[in-house]
Amino acid sequence: MTGAGSMDGSPQSSLGGEIRGVDAVTGEALEPAFRAATLAEVDAACARAEAAFDRFRATDPQTRARLLEAIAENLVADGEAIVARAMRESGLPRPRLEGELARTANQLRLFAGVVRDGDYLDLRVDPALPDRKPAPRPDLRLRNVPLGPVAVFGASNFPLAFSVAGGDTASALAAGCPVVAKAHNAHPGTSDLAGRAIAKAVEALGLPDGVFALLFDADVAVGQALVAHPAIRAVGFTGSRRGGLALAAIAQARPEPIPVYAEMSAVNPVLLLPAALAARGREIAPAFVAALTLGAGQFCTNPGVVVAIEGAALDGFLEVAAGALAAAPAATMLTSGIHGAYCAGVAALEGHADIARVAQGQAPAARQAQAALFATTAEAFLRDPHLQAEVFGAAGLVVRCRDAEELRAVVASLEGQLTIAVHADADDYPLAAALLPQLERKAGRIVFNGFGTGVEVGHAMVHGGPFPATSDGRFTSVGSLAIRRFLRPVSYQDLPEPLRPPGLRAQPEAGFPRRTDGQP
Amino acid sequence: MTGAGSMDGSPQSSLGGEIRGVDAVTGEALEPAFRAATLAEVDAACARAEAAFDRFRATDPQTRARLLEAIAENLVADGEAIVARAMRESGLPRPRLEGELARTANQLRLFAGVVRDGDYLDLRVDPALPDRKPAPRPDLRLRNVPLGPVAVFGASNFPLAFSVAGGDTASALAAGCPVVAKAHNAHPGTSDLAGRAIAKAVEALGLPDGVFALLFDADVAVGQALVAHPAIRAVGFTGSRRGGLALAAIAQARPEPIPVYAEMSAVNPVLLLPAALAARGREIAPAFVAALTLGAGQFCTNPGVVVAIEGAALDGFLEVAAGALAAAPAATMLTSGIHGAYCAGVAALEGHADIARVAQGQAPAARQAQAALFATTAEAFLRDPHLQAEVFGAAGLVVRCRDAEELRAVVASLEGQLTIAVHADADDYPLAAALLPQLERKAGRIVFNGFGTGVEVGHAMVHGGPFPATSDGRFTSVGSLAIRRFLRPVSYQDLPEPLRPPGLRAQPEAGFPRRTDGQP
Numbered sequence A, B: 001m002t003g004a005g006s007m008d009g010s011p012q013s014s015l016g017g018e019i020r021g022v023d024a025v026t027g028e029a030l031e032p033a034f035r036a037a038t039l040a041e042v043d044a045a046c047a048r049a050e051a052a053f054d055r056f057r058a059t060d061p062q063t064r065a066r067l068l069e070a071i072a073e074n075l076v077a078d079g080e081a082i083v084a085r086a087m088r089e090s091g092l093p094r095p096r097l098e099g100e101l102a103r104t105a106n107q108l109r110l111f112a113g114v115v116r117d118g119d120y121l122d123l124r125v126d127p128a129l130p131d132r133k134p135a136p137r138p139d140l141r142l143r144n145v146p147l148g149p150v151a152v153f154g155a156s157n158f159p160l161a162f163s164v165a166g167g168d169t170a171s172a173l174a175a176g177c178p179v180v181a182k183a184h185n186a187h188p189g190t191s192d193l194a195g196r197a198i199a200k201a202v203e204a205l206g207l208p209d210g211v212f213a214l215l216f217d218a219d220v221a222v223g224q225a226l227v228a229h230p231a232i233r234a235v236g237f238t239g240s241r242r243g244g245l246a247l248a249a250i251a252q253a254r255p256e257p258i259p260v261y262a263e264m265s266a267v268n269p270v271l272l273l274p275a276a277l278a279a280r281g282r283e284i285a286p287a288f289v290a291a292l293t294l295g296a297g298q299f300c301t302n303p304g305v306v307v308a309i310e311g312a313a314l315d316g317f318l319e320v321a322a323g324a325l326a327a328a329p330a331a332t333m334l335t336s337g338i339h340g341a342y343c344a345g346v347a348a349l350e351g352h353a354d355i356a357r358v359a360q361g362q363a364p365a366a367r368q369a370q371a372a373l374f375a376t377t378a379e380a381f382l383r384d385p386h387l388q389a390e391v392f393g394a395a396g397l398v399v400r401c402r403d404a405e406e407l408r409a410v411v412a413s414l415e416g417q418l419t420i421a422v423h424a425d426a427d428d429y430p431l432a433a434a435l436l437p438q439l440e441r442k443a444g445r446i447v448f449n450g451f452g453t454g455v456e457v458g459h460a461m462v463h464g465g466p467f468p469a470t471s472d473g474r475f476t477s478v479g480s481l482a483i484r485r486f487l488r489p490v491s492y493q494d495l496p497e498p499l500r501p502p503g504l505r506a507q508p509e510a511g512f513p514r515r516t517d518g519q520p
Helices: A039-057 A061-077 A079-090 A094-117 A165-174 A188-204 A221-228 A241-253 A273-295 A312-326 A336-349 A376-383 A404-413 A426-442 A480-484 B039-057 B061-077 B079-090 B096-119 B167-175 B186-202 B221-228 B242-254 B274-295 B311-324 B338-349 B378-383 B404-413 B428-444 B480-486
Strands: A016-021 A027-036 A125-126 A138-146 A150-153 A179-182 A212-215 A232-240 A258-261 A271-272 A306-310 A356-360 A373-377 A395-401 A415-422 A441-450 A489-492 A513-514 B018-022 B028-033 B123-126 B140-148 B150-153 B181-182 B213-216 B234-238 B260-263 B270-272 B306-307 B356-360 B372-377 B395-401 B417-423 B443-448 B485-494 B512-514
Touching: A016 A079, A016 A188, A027 A079, A027 A188, A039 A138, A039 A212, A039 A221, A061 A079, A061 A094, A061 A165, A061 A188, A079 A094, A079 A188, A094 A165, A094 A480, A150 A165, A150 A221, A165 A179, A165 A232, A165 A258, A165 A480, A179 A188, A179 A221, A188 A212, A212 A373, A212 B039, A221 A241, A221 B186, A232 A241, A232 A480, A271 A273, A273 A306, A273 A312, A273 A415, A273 A426, A306 A312, A306 A404, A312 A356, A312 A373, A312 A395, A336 A373, A356 A513, A373 A376, A376 A404, A395 A404, A404 A426, A415 A426, A426 A441, A480 A489, A513 B140, B018 B186, B028 B186, B039 B140, B039 B181, B039 B213, B039 B221, B061 B079, B061 B096, B061 B167, B061 B186, B079 B096, B079 B186, B096 B167, B096 B480, B150 B167, B167 B181, B167 B234, B181 B186, B181 B221, B181 B485, B186 B213, B221 B242, B234 B242, B234 B480, B242 B260, B270 B274, B274 B306, B274 B311, B274 B395, B274 B417, B274 B428, B306 B311, B306 B404, B311 B356, B311 B372, B311 B395, B338 B372, B338 B395, B372 B378, B378 B395, B378 B404, B395 B404, B404 B428, B417 B428, B428 B443, B480 B485
Parallel strands: A125 A513, A150 A179, A150 A232, A179 A212, A232 A258, A271 A306, A271 A415, A306 A395, A373 A395, A415 A441, A441 B485, A489 B443, B123 B512, B150 B181, B150 B234, B181 B213, B234 B260, B270 B306, B270 B417, B306 B395, B372 B395, B417 B443
Antiparallel strands: A016 A027, A125 A138, A138 A489, A356 A373, B018 B028, B123 B140, B140 B485, B356 B372
16 A cells, blocks of 8 residues: 555645544554545546546456456455455454455456346347338347446445445446546545555456546545546445435536436334234344344444334333343444444434433443434324434334334335335235335335345345435346446447447347347 | 316316417417316326326236227227327328327337236346355345336327327336326327327226326426426426426425436437448438428437538538428428427527528428528537537538548537437448447437438337436337336345235246346
8 A cells, every 4th residue: 555546646736635544443543644636636537437438348248257357356365454454444343344355256256247148238139121011110229338437435334345346336347337436534445455456457457547546535525526527427326315415416417417326324124013023023133133233233224213013022022122232242333423423313312202212232432332222102203204314323213103004104104215124924914915015115125034234246136225215216236237327228220230239240149148129 | 078187077276277279280279278287186186196006006917018008099099080189289291190190009009018028027036045155145036116106298299109198108107107197288189189098998997097197287387296296206208408407307306306207309410421421422412301301300309410521522412402401391380389499590590600501491381480401610510519409390500520530529529319320331330430439428329321210119229318318318218118217126035925926926927037046
């Protein structure tokens, strides 16, 4: 780590000073310092990305797949240094970060497979019908093309899987879009190492260096300039609602607006239906507390709200949950800012007239967060929309409903969510079936008899959901479908054979599946 | 035609007075009067759509396909009355409207096929892997679900195919979204007849009447209220840039923003590459004039700008084009407003210091438009971005470039377009190949050796394009892919078999194609 904006060797002056990683446990500033990019450097990085775009998107599938695999290999090869640095910067434990590194590498390999499959191109041929009456039909051929350079804003809470070399970068590169990443200040050193793994792979494959750049930002000026830059054609973001909405507003105000895929916030409600609660409430409770407190509750999919009908079964659930929570160790949070926001959020719940504290976790040391569980009534929850606001961290709120009707009213009042979990036994299926259409409108993923905390990287995953969980509920930021965010369709009419791109030529080609007249 | 807001029998008072169709040729107001919806009626129509949504989206594919086919049948059965009324309101000739009616019916049938195919659901199953290490994989199943009620704003220029029963309505209904349509004031009587064809089909299939509503609007208040209504989840619009951007701004300002698919404006540039121009310029010219003047130039895909390198070949093209244009009859435009805007646009070109008139069409009678062809230099075109503004109607502008480099600069300067046409012979292919990456970034459809005027309704069509051609270049408003505008993916984790929707159950089902672990 040199301390320079890693992908740019040109002379530069600081826009907003220097950035240092901070030891999450001790608060100690770490070496080296990273310099915030100047506006000229933002411009230069975007111009290089733009200049690289046509060459990069024209690469054959093998080259692009190899790039993604090479990045994965580089991350794994440098894994010990990356994990060690991420541990210091995030305060997350080694097993979690080792797992996250493996996930990040696997995610890159998944997109290598997506590129080789060719399905993402959505190739279509409607052959000419020269004898059709009353008018002949022209030859029409369609493929998806990449949008152009993508700005990626990583998340604080997944310094690897949702950051510089995470899913946004992997899916954008797979689509053929150069990436300009903005390092998160919660882990600049980790970002730098991940950025180097990418840049090294870009170089090894002989691709233009504009395919990837990494910028540091002391505050928000670099990020704002990036989203406003004419060369940038889409934005991937994981973070706070405030941050996501600010970037979306900049993107909308451009002369030519661009899509912003911001994954912002969710309380990921958990519905405990009556039969399951009665039969298994005391088993669900410790599993809930484990999901609530996992990683100090710093998951986008952390379950923040539980909804259930009051009675002995719910009391039993709460009793076991309170016991489990009381045993939950205090945990170091990612940054002092996140720690401060968590403490303020918990204090607000403590001070709320309609809310009672059920339990709290073990007492925290400095910079640590204490888990907390609260309860309120459905009436209060329906009255005060602020109770739906996410408290990022291991704080949960149980909403007691008088009956199934009130439970349905609470569900109907929910904002858009990343996930909703339903605990249901066979006797609950009629109620679950009645709730499902509503749940489908509220969440990107519906989890039965579990919690949404884990997010599989696969083909049937949706990590997304209606606003305000994300800025665009039509897409997912995790799984193979994430590539669709960075593509748009182009139709070619009567394109001469010598000019046709791979997969749209007269003869079908391996690795380029296509539909003819709509049929595979 | 009763004169009432056709789909609402409830008592109503007028918000903005009455609307009458106008005879496009004579300017005569037509019977009957239609009453603008009140805000209470907008609210009621949206509430009925919302109430109908869950039942409508749960219909089986056959029912939804039959609905679309029944609408087509009803339109054809009432075809003579519809065409006669559309002729009076639009001034378009009988063969064109008969063709448009057939197109509209075929479009509905295409979407019936899309629903039966089931491919649009994008069904995916990633089966559980209980023995996977380090953690088991849950069962994940994904399908697309409809967004909810859709507001449809038809276009003035296609009173059937892009209006009340047009592609937006067909694709929204196919997706499972109820539709609340706003009648275009250029053809309220035609809208009413089309609305009746839909309502009759909804009733015949025993579906809730909230599946479809038609509202009239004296000005813009009803349309604005519709886009702002919480029950409306997406908007389809075809019309002016000003109108589209106004609706998009309303949609963005909602507490929960919704997608607006606005197809707004384009000049659909035509590039005449040197070899083709030299070999065939005199043949291309009359075809260009025919495309320019077709339907009084009132096509979204009307070719408004020609770009070519100056010289004898271009002079030959212009000579033939001027002759053909001089013979072009004057034509009645859709409305007096459109006619006025066309005359003002032509006058602005006439008065521009850098623009010369090449030819004009035959002299117009009252309310008719005179075709016109102008020429300018690439230098002037690059200097004045206003010259890229669409003059809706049969006015064209030829941009003379000094050389291929200047032609490329003109292409690089273009705004987003619905179509770009390239006339190229074999000797032009190197230049065409060099231009293609740029063209792909500028347009939704690239047409070789023809004009984009005709828009096939098929599987490989894109009627869309980068901003400002549309508000969202990731989608198409024509062809089977148009259904994607009204869908979003939902993932189900460990959903019990009795609760799984069709197509996601353990046993695959006919009509519900799906991918397992990403493979078909």
